[in-house]
Amino acid sequence: MRHVASVAGRELRSLFVSPVAYGVLSLFSVLAGMFFILDLSWFEQALLQLQQYPDQLAELNLNDLLLHEFYGSISVVLLFLIPGITMGLYTAEKANGTEELLLTSPLTIWDIVLGKFAAGAIFITALVAIVGLFASVLFIYGDPEVGKTTSGLLGLLLTGWTYVAIGGFASAITRSQIVAFLITLVVLVTLLLLPGISEFGIAGSGSGVAETLRWLSVQLHFDPLLNGLVDTADLAYFAVMIGSFLVVTKAAVESVRWR
Amino acid sequence: MFANEKAGDGRIPRESVAADEVVGFGGDVGFNCIGVGHVIQAKRLTKRYGDLVAVEDIDFSIARGEVVGFLGPNGAGKTTTMRMLTGFLPPTDGTALIAGHDMFSDPIAARRAIGYLPxxxxxxxxxxxxxxxxxxxxxxxxxxxxxxxxxxxxxxxxxxxxxxxxxxxxxxxxxxxxxxxxxxxxxxPPVLILDEPTAGLDPLQIREIRTLIAELTAPSQGDTQQTVILSTHILAEVDAICRRVILINQGRKVVDAPLSELTADGRTLDQVFTEHTASDAAFPLEAAIVSGPGGAS
Known part of the structure; x- marks a missing residue:
């Protein structure tokens, strides 16, 4: 485990000398800004429309209407951006032949897997920090709840990290960046749709299978955080997802040895 | 072995081997009680892919400071053997010792002692x-x-x-x-494993790389004397830098001798190569073609 930081450091530096990181960062900033402005103007409209209903106006608040929407949109943006960030994590090593360098160096496979995950997670943290910047603007002009604002950011962070773990695994099982990108996208969209699938699905709602499918859905555990509810069961979900994908990624990296 | 563990970094302490002891195969007892002075030991290395045998029962020991040419036609198992020595591929059977560390029971220390150019x-x-x-x-x-x-x-x-x-x-x-x-x-590192280091280079670059390798094995001050295994199918390369030849064909070791001994009776390395790779090869013509460019250069 001594070399997690070495691997992560190299990965981040490579990310930042390529246009990918800057492309993703600027694209993300622009998209986040657009969603923010749209949600803001929508909030303004709602405010105007409800002027003649004071009781409803009293229930209107920045968190439930604006930030909830904003964070929700960002989680979808992450879903499409993260496959682009993670697709090269392992495929690039295979293309460069550096896989052989890593596996013949005094590193453990965990050094490699955790290092690469850490690099992706740090990048996502930077993206979420940009989101936090937008949210903090609201504190200047309004009075959002600190708790809900930060728990929502935490939700975005954990969702992003889970997506990175999944994307890393996809990158480890193929040699092609495009294939890694597509696998990640398909898995992430499936995870998003799982609650719907479980309701209409084959198993029938309420059954064990349907419940399991529902539990697997990221949305189900992200929503409580959006609403300011930090439940250890939801945190455990993210930990389990990240942990399991890291374990299978380790197996996939190791598999070059016995293939 | 004890000196090694005390050093703790997997490198062979320089003091443990005096320069004049390097030549002898059993000279420096102090450094390694298992392989008496042998920096690289392959023990019955075998790699099978299902029924296909890529490498079978490869055995050799290489002493400190030796430069060994690892020869064989394309597909003979050179790369597979080197990958097993470096720990990239686990062998189906057998094991490798690098600087006294078993590649499979103590991989981190063994890998630390290896420099590898795939x-x-x-x-x-x-x-x-x-x-x-x-x-x-x-x-x-x-x-x-x-x-x-x-x-x-x-x-x-x-x-x-x-x-x-x-x-x-x-x-x-x-x-x-x-x-x-x-x-x-x-x-x-005390051990250098080079897999076809001159493949695809022009003649000038090939000469440069060869000079470089020769310099590496004659170290200047402060550098560890390197033991080198170099795989190639270019015979002139072996002639130029190696003092010992290990020839493998179809996954088996067929020759392991000092270069001077092989060519003592006036034969060229080219003849030795052709003889050992063509005689029991299923496709003698193919082996002969492979050995062609080496003979020409």
């Missing part, structure tokens, strides 16, 4: 030469304080000082090969 040099095209070597030094466990010096020395030994700030992707093939060699020696 067939395609492992390079990150987007990194600068210097920072790439610094990264390799880091993951090869070179202590932080010595890293800068290690990189400088590797750059100097491979004559890369002029391009140290260049991005690897912009370098020519010959330079990339040199960077590949530099990453193999940056941690000053």
């Amino acid at each position: 067939e395609t040099p492992p390079l990150y095209p987007e990194m600068r030469v210097e920072s790439f070597l610094a990264y390799v030094a880091k993951i090869k466990d070179v202590p932080h304080a010595e890293r800068r010096a290690a990189v400088d020395r590797a750059l100097a030994r491979t004559a890369l000082n002029d391009v140290r700030r260049q991005v690897i992707g912009t370098l020519s093939k010959g330079f990339r090969q040199r960077v590949g060699l530099a990453q193999a020696i940056v941690h000053n």
